[in-house]
Amino acid sequence: MSDVLDATPYDALLLLSFGGPEGPDDVVPFLENVTRGRGIPKERLKEVGQHYFLFGGVSPINDQNRALLQALRKDFAEHGLDLPVYWGNRNWAPYLTDTLREMVRDGHRRVLVLTTSAYASYSGCRQYRENLADALDALRAEGLEPPRTDKLRHYFNHPGFLEPMIDGVVASLADLPDDVRDGAHLAFTTHSIPTAAADTSGPVEDHGDGGAYVRQHLDTARLVAEGVRARTGVDHPWQLVYQSRSGAPQIPWLEPDICDHLEERHAAGVPAVVMAPIGFVSDHMEVLYDLDTEATAKAGELGLPVRRSATVGADPRFAAAVRDLVRERAAAERGERTAPCALGALGASHDVCPVGCCPARAPRPAAAGADSPYA
Template sequence: MALYDYDALLVLSFGGPEGEDEVIPFLENVTRGRGIPRERLAEVGEHYFHFGGVSPINDQNRTIIANVEKELARRGHDLPVYFGNRNWHPFAEDAAAKIVADGHHRVLVFATSAWGGYSACRQYDEDIQRLRENAPELEFTKLWQFFGHPEFIKLHADELREAWEKEGGEGTRVLFSAHSVPTAADNASGGPEDAQLYSRQVAEAARLVADEAGVSDYEVVWQSRSGNPATPWLEPDVVDRAVELGDAGASHIICVPIGFITDHMEVIWDLDTELREAVEERGMTLNRLATVGLTDEFAGLVVDLAENVAQGAEPASLSTVTAQGCTVNGAPCSPECCTASRPAHANAS
């Protein structure tokens, strides 16, 4: 049987290159309309060329999809899963065309972000609105933000607890890292009545994970900022803060990549490369914990969200901070929500 009245699920993501010849065209898509010179894109592209021009994001999303398909089948749901990206193959427009050709109409959308904010939420609404222009016969319902979902918290807490029991104590510092955004964008996230929703959601998820793991001393830090250096972004930067902690006597960093569900470029470059190099240059050690999106339990979380929407129920959450979602056809949660102009960054996925 289908999932109640829904007959397809679209996994909607950012996209990433899968070869050296794809890097610059991909970055041109990411930065379209922002006037970023090709020379700057080539500089950013060095992150990808370091890994043969391949971002892990597409393969990891395919793993998520395979796990979700397995979990849907286990629960008796005959719900086909499609994969579409904003910036690179497979494009979301092609996925929507395939959904139409396969005869489906009511589509659930899992956006690969746990958070609110322009880049993390509203831009996916804009993607859905664009899909509707080409496929008006489809109805898209986006699933809820899941930063406070008990399974999301437990998966991170289990990783952190195990690391802390082995490595915690004097000299060890715990840093929860998420993607930085301009402070203006963060101020606009959630709208005037719920401002700074993005940073508050990240702080809340970190608190919930630390509490469940039994870790009382931790910090929230930010990473992957780009664009005009004069534009204020969320701080402190993860590398800068790790260096400061090392100068103050820390010998070991446990980094929880709370902002990311998979190991894409901002994880394998900004954390596994730049952060690790900075830490090791100072004689410190680093344990970057795993992202949680490739686990069977995470696939269960996705199917839980789908069932919640199909049943008209809000998902389970350990948080009282706003979790938005269940919007139809790309309608924003409110007209004022997350309206800040998007940052001109190119180092994604």
């Protein structure tokens, strides 16, 4: 049992997330952090911030990360895994650099990183690694010795990530009226990204039409749909669709958009739709606004019954999955044989992002990868 729960050589886990405003005065400064370097005027940021102002200027993501932080600490303690857990964000307090500084001063030298993004993509993986490199550079500039940071693999096909989503879809189906439930369509949603970024997501050998980003989401959607069928006895038709597009209209992004998809399904005579946000770890602003507000309003205009299933959040099974990923990676670092836990056709993702994986628009150093300057 001690071998199973041994985290050596790691001495801490960092929960790394996006961050979000926690009051009206935070919204524009937060958006300035997110868009830094793009030259977007403050007035435009105020317009974009209306989504947040509808909810009092508060994104739920920080509270949800606090809940996940507590779930991880509880799970680790209950299973004898002696690994302190810290939390840092890319774009709002607690900031990543501040958290890493605290970890160094607490004596931690070898850190595992869990990002709140389950899939391969530039914005969902490499950009976090670039932010890690920036933070480590900042510590070095302060005269501190940066810790070694290793990122946990993508967990989109781990049972502890999939099972809560299956439960959420089943619960949403049960909440539909009896006469439309069995004919309901499943719309699996994720964040739209530029097609160029999708095509180059994942290792070089995965590059192509949609890259690893689309393939991983399709495999997750299929696994969730199969799980729903196993629990309900009904084979619901499904499709992967996209939401939260934010780019210039002339740049191709992944489609179809969820609202367009609802119109198309309604025109095709589908009696109901369950929207399942498989691309998101928690019910943060893009779920609350783009699905619960905008897409639900579109369905209301159409007279189409819809439900939105829950994200994984701080589900104990997800916390247990993280413990499993920690155990797996630590054993591999010690040179021990491991049997990674992964369902579906794609198997377990790589532990170390290879050179050329999810390339940046402009070359920048990135930590926790084969090309890391912090090996």
